Amino acid sequence: MFAYEAGEESEEAFYTDIGLSLSAHRGKGAALVWPRGANLVLEDISAEYTRDQADRSAPDGGVSPRARPAHERLIRRLRATLEVVEISAEHWFLGVGQKMDDTKGHRDVLLLPLEGGFECRIESADGAPDAAREDSSIHLRVRFGEILYIPEKLGFSVAEAHSRCGILKLEF
Secondary structure (H helix, E strand, O other): OOOOOOOOOOHHHHHHHHHHHHHHHOOOOOEEEOOOOHHHHHHHHHHHHHHHHHHHHOOOOOOOOOOOHHHHHHHHHHHHHHOOOOOEEEEEEEOOOOOEEOOOOOOOEEEEEEEOEEEEEEOOOOOOOHHHOOOOOEEEEEEOOOEEEEOOOOOEEEEEEOOOEEEEEEEO
16 A cells, blocks of 8 residues: 655655556546656656757767666656556657647556646546537646546547646557
8 A cells, every 4th residue: 555755755755656546546537647757757757858858959860769767767656656567658749839649549548747837627428429428528737746547438639838847658
């Protein structure tokens, strides 16, 4: 079971807070999590993706991929915390005003802003045709250090990036 200790900023607290939140919300509804220790974990991952982006834009095209130890540790620790066998990762870069729809065929998702912030629209799971129902979606602003959980039964779209934004999407 998870134990909560207020004020502790550590990598362990980061995974404990995610596990605790998802133990209550998993499969039921969306959750916005402010895990303690997020800066410790996410800054290293963000630096790896920023480095990779710079490598790809280099004149030689960055042909030799580098290791991502922080990313690999995140995946390994989340697999253990969430008790899942596989987590797939996708990195999105959005410019100002860009949108990203991802409403079809996803598993449970964690969205982690690695740079900037974004608005996310989470759609209702009632299955009624769009014209036959009122808009029952929720809109959330997600910033660096926050993590958004979306169960597979809910559709979502990243509705608006107000500045350059990097998002790590994890599916499990």
